[in-house]
Amino acid sequence: MQRAIEKADVLIEALRWIRTFRGKITVIKLGGSVMEDERAMSHLLLDILFMETVGMQPVVVHGGGAAISRAMKKAGIQPRFVQGRRYTDPETIQIVEQVLAYEINEKLAQEIEKLGGRAQPLNFRTKNVLFGKKLVLTDESGNPIDLGLVGEVTRVDSDVILDLCTRGVVPVIPSMCLDEEGTKLNVNADTAATAVARAVRAEKLVFLSDVNGVRLRKDDPDSLIHSLTAAQARELIRQGVIEEGMIPKVEACLETLEHGVNKIHIIDGRLRHSLLLEVYTTTGVGTEIIRDGSARNNNG
Numbered sequence: 001m002q003r004a005i006e007k008a009d010v011l012i013e014a015l016r017w018i019r020t021f022r023g024k025i026t027v028i029k030l031g032g033s034v035m036e037d038e039r040a041m042s043h044l045l046l047d048i049l050f051m052e053t054v055g056m057q058p059v060v061v062h063g064g065g066a067a068i069s070r071a072m073k074k075a076g077i078q079p080r081f082v083q084g085r086r087y088t089d090p091e092t093i094q095i096v097e098q099v100l101a102y103e104i105n106e107k108l109a110q111e112i113e114k115l116g117g118r119a120q121p122l123n124f125r126t127k128n129v130l131f132g133k134k135l136v137l138t139d140e141s142g143n144p145i146d147l148g149l150v151g152e153v154t155r156v157d158s159d160v161i162l163d164l165c166t167r168g169v170v171p172v173i174p175s176m177c178l179d180e181e182g183t184k185l186n187v188n189a190d191t192a193a194t195a196v197a198r199a200v201r202a203e204k205l206v207f208l209s210d211v212n213g214v215r216l217r218k219d220d221p222d223s224l225i226h227s228l229t230a231a232q233a234r235e236l237i238r239q240g241v242i243e244e245g246m247i248p249k250v251e252a253c254l255e256t257l258e259h260g261v262n263k264i265h266i267i268d269g270r271l272r273h274s275l276l277l278e279v280y281t282t283t284g285v286g287t288e289i290i291r292d293g294s295a296r297n298n299n300g
Helices: 002-021 032-036 038-053 065-074 090-114 158-166 189-199 230-239 246-257 274-280
Strands: 025-030 057-062 119-121 130-134 151-156 170-174 176-178 184-186 204-209 227-229 263-268 287-290
Touching: 002 274, 025 038, 025 189, 032 038, 032 065, 032 204, 038 057, 038 090, 038 170, 038 274, 057 090, 057 158, 057 189, 065 090, 090 119, 090 170, 090 176, 090 184, 130 184, 130 189, 151 176, 151 189, 158 170, 158 189, 189 204, 189 246, 204 246, 204 274, 227 230, 230 246, 230 287, 246 263, 246 287, 263 274
Parallel strands: 025 057, 025 204, 057 170, 119 170, 130 176, 204 263, 227 287
Antiparallel strands: 130 151, 176 184, 263 287
């Protein structure tokens, strides 16, 4: 009986957040080592199904770097990275399209449907929703850096995404886009997710990482910072507390907050049911980043 009562208490705690976020869009970015863990992915997709079932409107944006690298190795192509981004030549873009836009994208949608939900893969042979242009970076001297067929998103067909959400269908979006000439471009999954979150004016954007969030001490999971304002996050970057690969992720979060998204979460996707724990419990399990001046209400 005591265990049954404890389960009821958990549901009552979740009730507040279920009512708060009912009808609100949450963009969930899947990528990195999380996607290589079959068990973790199974739990995450079940969490996404739960969110949709209780009235939230999840939108999935995903990458697939490890699977792409494996396919390139099989094809005898050596991966090359420039400033942390995959150099993408015409041969590589064909592999990216096949692996990312079709195999992974359609499998994710199929897995959600196997669990009892409804999902729609949004790729080049169903309905593309991401449009953009070639990404241009410069080196320290201001000279352009060639990344090949790498793009940045400039427009999102939000009407398609919103229509699916309204009908209880989970949109599943690969991190690729088309330019004005119809050329297919590889896009960083973090930046693709932020573009989608801005376009649909999401309530939340959740980055599933292989760390539990922003830490005061990089190698100490117990030094997790549960909540940060934008100003505090910028100060931690300036102090060097936030460093290396976490910097572009946090900077993307800050830019997204400026475009109307209310809250960003960085969580460890390998933790069982981390999405539900972060969204539907008071303390959460990761780091939330909120706009300056926003009222703090513990997580949710």
